[in-house]
Amino acid sequence: MTTLQAKQASKSGAVHGGAGHNDADDGFSDLHPAYSTLQAMAESNRCLYCYDAPCVTACPTSIDIPSFIRKISTGNPDGAAKTILSANIMGGTCARACPTEVLCEEACVRNVAEDTAVEIGSLQRYAVDHLMARDLPHPFKRAPKTGKTIAVVGAGPAGLSCAHRAAMLGHDVVVFEAKPKPGGLNEYGLAAYKMTNDFAQREVEFLLGIGGIEIEYNKALGKDINLADLKAKYDAVFVGVGLGSTNDLGLKGEDFPGVDDAINFIEKLRQTEPKSDMPVGNNVIVIGGGNTAIDAAVQAKRLGAEEVTLVYRRGAENMSATEFEQDLAKTNGVVVRYWAKPVAIKANGKLMGMEFEKTELDANGKLVGTGETFEVRADQILKAIGQKIKTDDLAGMEITGGKIVVDKNYQTTAPGVFAGGDCIKSGEDLTVQSVEDGKQAAIAIDAFLKSA
């Protein structure tokens, strides 16, 4: 057990009336254990109930954070949950997966007052879990039926958020999902210890409680369905396909057994039960500096890899992984090596390791190799150097810089086709941003259909 796990295990054991969480010591129990009622009461009372609060501005979905926290403090957690879900129907996942330390919690005025933000993410989870644990009717009502039907491509955060809001606005929705399960990266891409107890599936089930949404599984764009048919058959189309492809290192041997994309590794792990059935190397190298790289490295370590080395071509301050995530890697025993780039995959019948060249910035600030090299042995290499859009299925839409171009109303250059989530350029590849894209796109589609 890691120090962090031990700390959390003792914390979760001491709480009163805590929501049940996975206590199994497989390294994949809750990263942040659920709050007990007592913890929620104490933390909610730390909120100053700011006016025009900075945390709301910092949230991509603009959740009215002071209002929901006040409702927790007055003993109205289900009201708090409705406040959250009215702005962000996937508030449960966002409470677990958001890098709150660079969003709402970074903006919290308590940071100025006493250097410790209100734990908004944990409070949000408390409220949403409280509501979802009760057998209540879906908290939102649908507007009178409009008779319009919208096709949504992709049952990830963007697609499902769009579907839910469109259903609320009175439209019927058919969602086409390439995989056998809904949730997108919530189901297949987030680290297991962030989404325990099958939360992604439970959240989708909750979301579908609005009614008017039908999901067709194993329907991949470009294979089983195509945009032209969807446009012809439905009143509007929303594309939330995410990023279907990954970047390559451009090295020889990249298809060698043992070399894999980190997101594939995480996807397999997420679908494996028990987690101990998931194979992992003894010496694992992870290439990259984002949250996916950290997720892969930490989970490899927790699966039992003896040594996990995360190699990043620049310094810690350049990593897109947040400081919290970087610390998580270190406290889990991941060795992090900065300023080095992979130059060769070493194999001798079987995967042996990788050769790296040290890097530095030249006088012009450009990243260059120093010529000095070193080797790290490995029997598994996981690449987390970014994903890219699969463009071949998106005929008729302008794509720039690897992202679908949309106007301020989320409409692509193909009339009647809207897009959102990781496949458009909305800033950051975050669940919470995808949820916002989907919600806003649904509102834009509603206006589009009414003006048509």
Added chain:
Amino acid sequence: MADLSCKIAGIDSLNPFWLASAPPTDKKYNVVRAFEAGWGGVVWKTLGIDPPVVNVSSRYGAHHDQNRRLLGINNIELISDRPLATNLQEIRECRKEYPDHVIIGSMMAPIEERAWKDLAQQIAESGVHGLELNLGCPHGMCERGMGSAIGQVPEMVEQVTRWVKDAVDIPVFTKLTPNITNILWSAEAALKGGADAVSLINTVNSIVSVDIDNMIPEPVVDGKGTHGGYCGSAVKPIALNMVAEIARTPETRDLEISGIGGITTWKDAVEFMALGSNAVQVCTAAMIYGFRVVDDLIDGMSQWMDDKGYTSVEQFTRAAVPQVSDWNELNMNFDTKAVINPDNCIECGRCHIACEDTSHQAITMTDKPEGGRLFEVVDEECVGCNLCYHICPVPDCITMEPVKTDKPPMTWPEHPLNPMRVAAE
């Protein structure tokens, strides 16, 4: 360490901190623990005529803040439910074992001369330093014609005080109820009856909360609830005013005062004494935290006295009384404005919305070019109400700064806009 010894109604006390007549002073076991903890005295839980009363089960209700801190407790407990002889025997033992500590006997009886005199004499014989007449209990006992049923009628307050004064030769404290229209009437009655001091306030009549699942006022006794006596820090402002009124009114200012009402910290105690109390009594703070709270009361008051250069409590007792005045004596030409220190501001926006929604629209909120928000006071609109100063979560971020003026002081009776103005010439 400053000398905290004090004298009230002729009784010397090690310090001004006594435990009030209540559950914490119900028996020797508690009283011994209190004296060992450092309390200067106790007022024994109210004694009545045998047979002893019988109490109900479920006795306290609570007023919490949202963080489950107790702001106040109400109770429906009656007076001591132990035989009088048992209490008196334990009082004798405590007096013998703790000769330097004060014990006051609290008592109540029906409105009959013989009853009051006999009981007073019996208690006095146990060796108490003085007697306190419980004319305030607002629940249960009042339904039997005792407690506040007596305290709410000034003539009865005077009568009972006189009966007891005639019966014993030890100091008598008349304990007043706040559940009246004008505390001065009760205080003056006590003075006329010969009281050596008044103790105030007793508990405030109250319903503290309702069980909204079952629609019953709390505390619940088998499906029903009743009004009870409210105490704790929430009642402090009510008590301070009543103490100050007695201390500043010519007809009552000669009464010595044992101040009671939500005293929780040493600062509360200093405030009670500054407004007229010669000593103080505490109950709820001890019920919430235990007798050990006396340590902070003693240490905090002593530190403060050292810092201020006071060498005895008499030096600050009643020191704030001359500054308590009628509204009509306030200077209408005084003006103060809020000043926000941007260096301390955490940008929570609460001053802005409080002023904007509920006061004088005198605090603007603008975006700073470098990010964040700037809050500024519009002097022309600010009336100096103090609201922003009070709600700001950061100490010393908002201060109230008096405006320099050449105008001489002017009261409302002198003010030109007052239609009832007293002619100056």
